[in-house]
Amino acid sequence: MMKIVSVWNPKGGQGKSLLSLNLAACAVSIFDLTPLIIDQDPQGTCQECSNEGKLTFKVIGEIPKDKPKGIDLVIIDHQASDWELPDTKILVMPVFPTRTQFKTYSRAYTLAKKSNKNIITVVNNVDMNRKQERNAAKELRQVGAFILQKGSPFGHAESHLSTIFDSSISSIKDSYKVKERKSEIEAILTAILREK
């Protein structure tokens, strides 16, 4: 059965596009699934990466009229400032671990909870060397959130318009703690695939 998830947080720069791309790449390389990204922003990050031609999955610009064939997982990458609650039951909400970023997230989370969404929170870009960030992440983990640490593999992937699962590029493949970051993405995807 095809699963649909929205990656949503009205705040920009929380890692929505990064998560969409890497979850899709993980679905292909670890789970042998066929994902599809719908990039809500037609000039968006995912489209740009897709145009480069190195991705292992398709990215399209809008929700298709007919149900796409042969797709296991649809990931909708939402744009910033989008306060419209997505239609999908499952939401993935990335948030950076700082007080100011939490504000928008909390408002959006409350909105989503009222509508009975299944929410997977990802505390993203966590610098474990910073006590405040580490503690914020741990606190949220205790209530079921996932942690994605800040990592250089994402920077390397971004500069090649690719993902951290791209082993054809040595600067990505050999990047610092790439295995750990991949495991974190895999854990998030496992949770998504388990959701009803």
Ligand SMILES: Nc1ncnc2c1ncn2[C@@H]1O[C@H](COP(=O)(O)OP(=O)(O)O)[C@@H](O)[C@H]1O
């Ligand atoms: N875990 C992370 N480690 C390193 N850089 C990150 C991480 N998460 C996000 N970033 C960086 O932060 C920036 C914003 O991410 P992006 O996915 O474009 O956010 P959004 O789609 O929510 O606006 C990008 O440059 C991205 O590479």
Ligand SMILES: [Mg+2]
């Ligand atoms: Mg984006």
